[in-house]
Amino acid sequence: MVLKVAKRGAVPPFIVMDVLREANARAAAGEEVLHLEVGQPGTPAPGPVLAAAHRALEQDLIGYSDAMGRAELRHAIAGHYRHAYGVELDPARVMVTTGSSGGFLVAFLAAFDVGDRVALAAPGYPAYRNILTALGIEPVVLETGPEDNFQPTVAHLEAVEERLDGLILASPSNPAGTMVGREQLAELMAYCKARGLRFISDEIYHGITYEAPAASALAFGEEAVVINSFSKYFSMTGWRLGWMVLPEDLLRPAECIGQNLFVSAPSLSQAAAVAAFDCYDELDGLVAAYGANRALLLEALPKAGFGRLAPADGAFYLYADVSALTNDSAAFCKRMLAETGVAVTPGLDFDSDRGHRYLRFSFAGRKDDMAEAARRLQAWLG
Ligand SMILES: Cc1ncc(COP(=O)(O)O)c(C=O)c1O
Numbered sequence: 001m002v003l004k005v006a007k008r009g010a011v012p013p014f015i016v017m018d019v020l021r022e023a024n025a026r027a028a029a030g031e032e033v034l035h036l037e038v039g040q041p042g043t044p045a046p047g048p049v050l051a052a053a054h055r056a057l058e059q060d061l062i063g064y065s066d067a068m069g070r071a072e073l074r075h076a077i078a079g080h081y082r083h084a085y086g087v088e089l090d091p092a093r094v095m096v097t098t099g100s101s102g103g104f105l106v107a108f109l110a111a112f113d114v115g116d117r118v119a120l121a122a123p124g125y126p127a128y129r130n131i132l133t134a135l136g137i138e139p140v141v142l143e144t145g146p147e148d149n150f151q152p153t154v155a156h157l158e159a160v161e162e163r164l165d166g167l168i169l170a171s172p173s174n175p176a177g178t179m180v181g182r183e184q185l186a187e188l189m190a191y192c193k194a195r196g197l198r199f200i201s202d203e204i205y206h207g208i209t210y211e212a213p214a215a216s217a218l219a220f221g222e223e224a225v226v227i228n229s230f231s232k233y234f235s236m237t238g239w240r241l242g243w244m245v246l247p248e249d250l251l252r253p254a255e256c257i258g259q260n261l262f263v264s265a266p267s268l269s270q271a272a273a274v275a276a277f278d279c280y281d282e283l284d285g286l287v288a289a290y291g292a293n294r295a296l297l298l299e300a301l302p303k304a305g306f307g308r309l310a311p312a313d314g315a316f317y318l319y320a321d322v323s324a325l326t327n328d329s330a331a332f333c334k335r336m337l338a339e340t341g342v343a344v345t346p347g348l349d350f351d352s353d354r355g356h357r358y359l360r361f362s363f364a365g366r367k368d369d370m371a372e373a374a375r376r377l378q379a380w381l382g
Contacts, residue, residue: 011130015349019333023343034373035365037343039174039317041235042365043286046279049236049272056271063267067258069096069243070270076277077243083280084206085216093222093245095254096265100204100229100242104131106261107225107244110253111198112137116165118200121152123319123350123358125174125202140164143353150176150310150319153184154191166198171214172205172314175350175360179313182215189220199224204242207233207283209314210291223247230269232315233283234276239269290316293363293370300374301361305381316364319347323357325381333359340376 019037027033044050056062068074074091081089097103104127112118114136120128122141129139142156150173157167169188171179180188192199201217201224217224229242242265246254258264276283297318301309308321326332329346337343347358363370 008134008136011134012126012352014126014130015330016345019337019343019345022334023337026337026341031341033337034342034369034376036361036363036369036373037345038364039232039315039362040237040364041232041286043235045234045236045239045272046276046282048275048278049234052275053268053272056268060267060271062271065096065264065267065270067095067255067262067264069094069265070267070274073270073274074243076274080277081216081218081245083277084213085219087216087219089218089245093248093251095244095246095251095258096270097227097242097244097258098262098265099231099240100202100227101127102240102262102265103227103229103242103244104128105135106254106257107200107227107246107250108132108135108137109257109261110246110250111200111225112165117163118166118168119152119157119160119164119197120168121150121156121170121173122353123150123173123175123347123355124168125170126349128168128202141353146310146321149180150178151180151184152188154187157188157191164195164197166200167192168200168202169217170202170204172209174205174315175317175345175347175358176310176319177205177312177315177317178310179209179212179214185215185217186220189217189224193221193223201226203227204229204232205315208287208290208316210294211313214314218245225250230273230276233287234273234279235283235286236269236273236276239273240266241269241273289367290363293365293367294318296367296370297361297363297374300371300378304374304378306361306377316362318361318363319350320359320361321357322359327356329356329359336377336380340373340380342373342376 074094078089078091226245230236310319345360347355
């Protein structure tokens with residue numbers, strides 16, 4: 001008898017992971033591959049985090065925490081809001097999660113029912129729509145482009161004719177790296193509040209900004225669901241740790257969902273992550289290095305033929321319109337990897353309708369690799 005494979009689990013692949021597999025296979029076969037595909041810092045966690053992890057391994061039980069997270073870490077996260085935004089936050093509103101990815105799952109389950117409709121920008125981080133779809137929640141795509149800085153506006157929301165139940169905003173965004181200003185953030189939040197939409201603010205790239213610091217939704221009201229992570233600014237991707245700041249009405253539902261889905265976020269990571277908030281100088285040094293990579297690529301990529309780039313005010317990505325070079329960015333990226341050893345991500349990951357005209361460069365790696373990638377691409381495209 002043939003057993004059923006559920007349709008709800010048939011989410012599209014996260015193409016960048018497929019590119020990474022191919023890039024790693026080439027590297028294993030001895031090719032010198034330059035990784036501009038994957039969005040992760042090329043550095044380990046800060047030294048004090050590693051030291052705290054070693055101490056915890058020797059002295060700590062590393063058992064479960066409660067589903068909201070270790071008290072000491074929730075307290076340190078609340079302190080981070082004072083440091084980074086001048087906002088006072090009650091640690092009781094913080095839930096520690098298994099990366100921001102675990103946070104999305106808990107937040108969407110707590111806030112939305114099957115059949116609800118949640119707006120999000122395209123291009124955008126693909127897991128939002130794939131998690132929503134797997135949960136039976138309908139993603140409503142707001143098409144954004146250079147004219148609106150690749151960010152949703154109130155006009156986009158007003159143009160949606162059917163009911164909406166929520167909005168997901170990422171500023172700085174992945175893949176464009178663009179940001180909304182304080183005014184636009186306040187406007188979007190006010191629109192959502194007035195119409196009963198849940199406002200979900202993905203703040204995972206906060207701290208990695210080049211022009212102006214990012215504003216947190218938390219500064220504009222207590223109704224937003226704020227999601228953040230240790231993966232990017234804190235350089236701790238594989239530690240699988242993130243957090244949410246929740247409005248009062250979602251706290252207990254999220255706690256119950258967390259108890260059942262995860263029991264607790266990884267305890268070793270929680271013990272270590274407390275030390276991350278003593279490392280701002282070291283972490284800001286990493287941001288300065290991303291800034292140098294960004295400047296290098298902003299100068300070199302146009303010379304190599306990639307002239308139409310989103311502004312990248314934050315995060316570590318350059319989203320390039322390559323319609324003058326190809327109409328099939330997936331095939332283009334495959335050929336680029338095969339012929340130059342430079343791995344980048346096709347835009348299809350972020351925008352299923354228009355992504356065939358775009359690709360994303362990640363500049364989270366080493367500066368030498370950025371310079372070498374630009375050199376190879378310039379030689380490749382002549
Ligand atoms: C915008 C955005 N949100 C969330 C994530 C997920 O990160 P994590 O689960 O490691 O916190 C990523 C990862 O690249 C991302 O780009």
